[in-house]
Amino acid sequence: MSNLGLIISLLIIGAGLLWLLIRSLQGKEVERRIIFLFIGLAVSVPLLFNITFSEKATPIVKALYDKIDNLPEGSNILLSFDYGPTMAPEVQPMSDVLIRHVLAKNHHLFLMGLWATGQSLGAEAVDRIIKGDFPEKIDGIDFVNIGYKAGNQGVLNVIVTDFRKLYATDVGGRDLDSLPIFNGIKSLKDMDLLISVGGGFPGVKEWVQFAGDPGNVPTGGGSAAVSAPLLYPYYPRQMLGLMGGIKGAAEYESEFKRHYERFKDMPEPGVKMMGPQTLAHLVIMAFIVIGNLSYFFGKKGKQS
């Protein structure tokens, strides 16, 4: 039903644009209200019909996805929440999909934060995602949240050699040694993958410089769009992969959904935001083309 509505709407938009194109080939200008109408449609149709343009993961995102997917079951993956509430709308979708992916592959998930706000964001993610989608996963066996320690990259300097020098317990106050998940885990070097999601200082860059490089552990991340360009130079040699901005999150979400039948109904805030963006963008560019056509053909028409 909703697919039918979607197809009809898209047909209307497409046919409308085509009609405008033909008109502009005859040198006629498009009225402003028609442009407004198209923008309104381009934004509301994807919202109403929940259009998810299946995003194709760019190599930099795919690299991160593949790494998590290809690691043998039961690998140790650490996810650091290096952001605060203001940045959350942009990067939270990344943490969400990463947590799902890691747990769906039955890896061990270690959560922490280099930002003080990261601890509660981590706890909130545990409540929302793990308790919701993975009720069978047990805190301390399949996943653990060790929380935040002050010291920025200084923390990394320490835990790259020994977790227990800084972390005695997890956020629940349980001794690390009493947690099965920490069996045989001494330092970051025992992790199979480090992921930092953030967008400021300290963030992905510090993880690469102070943990990934010295510990020789693959490191990946997710970052707000504004700071992503500063991280690209680290890819692919020092940084395995990166999700840049909401677009990166959307790509990852699509890639994940494509392979995991079970999660085809999971919320995908990244993809959802991209639908209207994509269509509106296309429509605006179509109008620029139409505008140029009507300019050139209009002129010719007058001359002849």
Add this chain to the structure above:
Amino acid sequence: MKRQLPLSLVFIFGVFMIIQYFVPHESSEWIFEFLLDWIYIIGIFALALGIWSLIRVSWDKIKYRKDNWQYSLVTLLGLFAMIVFGFDYLRNFQTAEGLQNFMFVHFFDYIMIPIQATMFSLLAFFIASAAYRAFRARSILASLLLIAALIVMLRFNPYFGPISPYLEKTASWLLNVPNLAAKRAIVIGVGLGIVATALKVILGIERAYLGKD
């Protein structure tokens, strides 16, 4: 009195503000903070003047039954209702709790916020119509504008963006390099223009803002 005194006031305060910048000592800071505080307080009186102007213009419209005078009633109604709530007429006129008044908050949340956000979102429509109208290869300048805009838009389009890594590189180069150069040239010019105009104001050369008599 009408013109010389204001001009000398401008000169004295202007020169003082320049000098105090170089004096980090507390006493200079103290006067500096005083002056800034005063400007805010005077601003409140000015706001009263503004509200008075709004009321008068609306009232004139109603009185002389100008076009759309009925809507001026809506303005006045909104204005007075909000003032009454802001001063919390029923309970505690004397404390700032007016700002937490239930109706004051709800007028803010359900009238101001929706309209404000909607006005802002009109930009999505206008940016499209402006692009349609203006991005045409009429001249070299217009073509440059068009091409740069298209490259950057393509880069940020989820579909076309990933087509080629060179598109991404070109777009970020455009945003980083020529952008930096142009902004710097503008900023240097604007900085100079501001300094020169401020100097003219302090020296009493630019005085249109004082009116005439």
Add this chain to the structure above:
Amino acid sequence: MMHKLLIVMCLLFIAGAGYVSAEEIPDSLKPALPSDITIYPDSGGNVAVIYWFPSADDGAGKNIVTGYALYRSPSPKGSFEVIDTVPPGPNRYIDFLPIDTTVVDSGAPFSPAPVTEVTLADKDNDHGHAVIVKWKTSADDIAGSPSNRVLAYNVFRAESQSGPYLMRGQSASGDTQYDDVGSKEREARDYMPDYTDYYYIIRTKTIEYHPGHKDYFYIVRSITDNPDNYRETSPLQFDGTIYTDSQVYGPVQCFGQWFNSGLIPVLIFVICFTAITVFMIFRARRGAELFVRRLAGIEAVDEAIGRATEMGKPILYVLGLGTAAEIATIASFTILGRVAKKVAEYQTGLIVPCYDPIVMTVAQETVKASYMDAGRPDSYDENMVYFVTQSQFAYVAAVNGVMLRELPATNIYMGKFFAESLILAETGALAGSIQIAGTDEIAQIPFFVVACDYTLIGEELYAASAYLGREPVLLGSLKAQDYAKAAVMIIAIVGFITINLNWDWFVNLFRVAN
């Protein structure tokens, strides 16, 4: 009929919404938390010392904090019990931990070397109330090494050699300096009076724990007169970190300076620029011929006023969102004066909706003066220049309304503009008006360039006022601006050569210290 119904709807809203108030305490009325809470072990880990800075509402701000309550629990999710309440002010609390007989202190703990060679000095070029503390790092602090056991340095200060020492702040391992900046406000708890002796201790904090330490968790709560009105921290871990204190250093005093030597380059520029400007103005007064190139945007203004007269439609002049103090707005006043004079001469209409009440006042003066200059004081109407509202988008909504209802022949936007620039310019284009814009707000220039017929880019806005006036003094200052730009280009070329030759001294001339 329809209008009345609309008004009724508005009334309905007010009446229908009811009058209910919430009883719980809003967040804005709650006291702020104390800051920089740190917990240290003492006596081999048997004592916890808790330091904190007072809450922003303690003796300042809302001034409602009547003290602090301390809670302790062996686990962060366990039941926290009050251990004590303490009066307001900067504080330190010593908590004797319950003796746990199962824990045996096993052997002498590692203790890091203390910091040495501590120097204390007043902070230069400031208003006083600050001391710079420098030290040589602990011998155990191997910066950059993963096996570094030193985590941070904590700086403590006291007003007498014997204490009490209060913690001022923290520097990371490897750091050798801490700027101890206090408040100059006498009422502030953080007040750091000038000309007072201060003594310092620097504590080297490690990542090691006392052997056999036991974790405890603390909650610190800001309390007020109202038992329901408080705010508390999340559980804070006390983990028995090992540290070493340096010896006591001092005394040192802080004081303010009368001249900021770091700003000498700025002073030189100000003097030079003023001299050039004054010189050029004098030359212009003596009748030197000064050429100014044409500015399309400004020449369009005259044309547009003529067009408006022909069409019998008014001119809309928008001064932007700047305050009267903004220089862009002041430049805009000069242009408005010129436009108003023409308008008065041609007997065209003029509409000036204002965002800022002081801007409205000044604009009224300016327009009135222009009408007098044009010899038509009787045509001036106070209601031509009016205040709308100080809310960005409400102002935009109103100006949009004016554009579509009055259909002005020309819209002129000069001054400071923000996100509304494109909304205004597109609505103006919709109404078919000729549009001339000018702003120094860089982010908005692209939108005006795209949507308006003429745009004054950045500095052109400032040049426009001189250009329009054609007074020699104003043109003189324009010439001075050009000389300054020429100087910039020469400096840039020299700077450019020197930086490529690695002569840093020239570049450093332009580095302005704080």
Add this chain to the structure above:
Amino acid sequence: MAVTKKISLLILAIVIVLFAVSWIAKTGTFEDTGMPLGLSVRDGFLVTFAAFLTLSIFSFLYKDNPYYKFAEHLFVGVSAAYWMCVGFWSTFVGNFIPKVSEGLSNFFEVPYKGFDVFYFIPLILGIMLLLRMSSKIGWISRWSLAFIVGTTAGLNLIRYMRSDFISQVSNTFVPLVVDWQGFGAFFSDLSLNASGQLIMTMSNWVIFIGVFCGIIYFFFSKEHSGFFGGASKVGIWVLMVTFGASFGYTVMGRVSLLVGRLTFLFHDWLGLIN
């Protein structure tokens, strides 16, 4: 004329009916969540009214109409009063009263901070400003204006001299050859990577020439001809490329604003999407 009036009355009737339907429906939805009737009625109204105002503003895109006029005028009145109340309580009561009068401080329940005679100066200047309402002695208000303009002109002069001028000039000093290690190294590492030597060096050249030509474009006392004309032409080209790029870059963010607004309509009001 009569026809258009009939049509607009018809539209009004439809709007009122839809408004009522939405109010009732929304009330029902809220009640389903377990809210008491009174509160449901109120919140149903509020959400409906917010949606009505949102649509009224959007209707402006078609053309000016009574609904837009209503929303616009209501918004102007409410927001003007809002800022006045905030200004009164935060600046006048919060900042001014505690420093001039103990009696008034007690009346407004703000802590009295001790009498400060200097705060009578802004009071006097403020009253002078209010004298504008009189046409006879309105000129006195210029004194207050002179104070404000003088103070801020001095402040701006120095601030812009430093931040916009001196620091921007010094930022233009960039090395024209980045990390030069001889031709061999240059050609062997040649790449189009943004961090490659060729691109870095080229970028520095573009920045330098761009700033240079941009400044020449802003020369006013020289005819744009000859070398000057050429350079200023390059300057305006660089400016235009920048404006285009900035415009293109903004499009994305603006679309998401509209997404936010439509989400309010579809989700919070109509409940069409979750």
